[in-house]
Amino acid sequence: QLQLVESGGGLVQAGGSLRLSCTASGFTLADYSIAWFRQAPGKEREGIVCINKSDGSTHYADSVKGRFTISRDNAKSTLYLQMNSLKPEDTAIYYCAIDQMSYYCQRWGWYDYWGQGTQVTVSS
Numbered sequence: 001q002l003q004l005v006e007s008g009g010g011l012v013q014a015g016g017s018l019r020l021s022c023t024a025s026g027f028t029l030a031d032y033s034i035a036w037f038r039q040a041p042g043k044e045r046e047g048i049v050c051i052n053k054s055d056g057s058t059h060y061a062d063s064v065k066g067r068f069t070i071s072r073d074n075a076k077s078t079l080y081l082q083m084n085s086l087k088p089e090d091t092a093i094y095y096c097a098i099d100q101m102s103y104y105c106q107r108w109g110w111y112d113y114w115g116q117g118t119q120v121t122v123s124s
Contacts, residue, residue, distance in 0.1 A: 002026040002113055004096050009118030016086050016122070022079040022096030022115055029098075030056075030074050033105035036081045038092035038120075045095070049081065050105030059106050064090075086122045093117040 008020040020036070035050035048061045049070045058070055069082040079096055095118075097111040 002098075004098070004113065004115035006094065006096055006115045006118040009094060009120045011121045011123065012086055014086060014088055014122055014124050017082070017084045018086065018120060020081040020083065020094055020096075020118060020120070022081075024077045024079070024098075027098075028074070029072055029077055029079060032098040032100060033102050033107075034072070034079055034096065034098050035105055035108075035111060036068075036070060036079075037095045037097055037108075037111070038090075039095070039117075040089070040092040043092075047106070047108040047111075051079075052103065052105045053099075054103035083120070086120075088122045088124045091120060091122050093119050 003025045006022045012018055033053040035047050037045050037047050039045040048064045050059050067085045071080045095114055097114045099110045102110050
């Protein structure tokens, strides 16, 4: 059974850092395009960073570029999101997800398997 479990969220002051983890079971991370999404209160869920299945390249939304880093440890079946220079507007529930069909990871509407999410709150 495919399963994604996020962890690492919490409360941090503006300018601080957090590292989120997403542990996969029942499948191999490298076999899929995989991404981090977030959903802030009152807003739609948005894809912020992803890794292509096809070539392992990464793609970042402008809102997080230069501050967040996605990485993957295939041996541990774990996806990471290192978040630095956090801002209050980064406050959201963060989800990892996989796209079981696409070779390219920026087809944001195609993600079809999700973790339960982890809350990140950034205080000013």
